[in-house]
Amino acid sequence: MSKQQEPAVSVVPSVPLCAECAGPLSFDVSGSRFVCGNGQCAALGMDLPVWRVLKRAGLAVSAVVGLPRPVYRGMPVPWIAPVASDGRVWFRALDGERLARAQNEWLCQLCGEALPRRAWVFVTPGGLVLQAALHEGCKDIASGFCPHLSGPVTRAVPRPVTREEISADGRPLPVAGRSDPDFPQQWRIL
Numbered sequence: 687m688s689k690q691q692e693p694a695v696s697v698v699p700s701v702p703l704c705a706e707c708a709g710p711l712s713f714d715v716s717g718s719r720f721v722c723g724n725g726q727c728a729a730l731g732m733d734l735p736v737w738r739v740l741k742r743a744g745l746a747v748s749a750v751v752g753l754p755r756p757v758y759r760g761m762p763v764p765w766i767a768p769v770a771s772d773g774r775v776w777f778r779a780l781d782g783e784r785l786a787r788a789q790n791e792w793l794c795q796l797c798g799e800a801l802p803r804r805a806w807v808f809v810t811p812g813g814l815v816l817q818a819a820l821h822e823g824c825k826d827i828a829s830g831f832c833p834h835l836s837g838p839v840t841r842a843v844p845r846p847v848t849r850e851e852i853s854a855d856g857r858p859l860p861v862a863g864r865s866d867p868d869f870p871q872q873w874r875i876l
């Protein structure tokens with residue numbers, strides 16, 4: 687008598703394939719980047735940002751702007767989080783294109799809407815700004831849900847700022863070079 691066997695691994699519908707070897711990609715330990723585990727592949731060990739992989743595979747969807755935010759697994763979905771066409775959200779990754787837009791156009795990283803002249807950022811004890819700015823209300827929403835923003839790892843605290851009080855690559859934001867999806871700015875408090 688042979689028992690019907692359950693498949694050992696369930697198939698996830700939106701696993702992107704490696705552009706080099708067409709094998710399925712998996713996540714690195716941080717959960718924010720794809721890696722190709724094929725030892726014969728030219729892409730082995732390469733940095734594969736989630737948003738780039740999803741976009742190349744045709745699996746990326748554009749993010750909704752405004753409040754209330756869509757909810758995934760009980761958490762509000764930030765505008766800058768990569769979202770796949772099957773609904774999956776990568777909370778620990780960033781969409782490079784939306785992040786660059788948020789930085790260049792002074793948009794809120796949580797809701798994607800335009801910010802007032804004075805907005806809020808999360809600042810680490812070392813003066814690094816976590817990604818981009820937020821509305822005051824969006825800052826409160828993020829504080830409640832994103833351990834990454836204000837938790838024990840980054841020990842970041844919210845702070846109100848204008849663009850003049852932030853620098854990128856050593857220059858005040860109003861005169862700094864533009865943020866690029868593949869090389870987003872790292873903001874610092876001046």
Ligand SMILES: [Zn+2]
Nearest residue numbers: 704707722727
């Ligand atoms: Zn590969």
Ligand SMILES: [Zn+2]
Nearest residue numbers: 794797821824
């Ligand atoms: Zn907002």
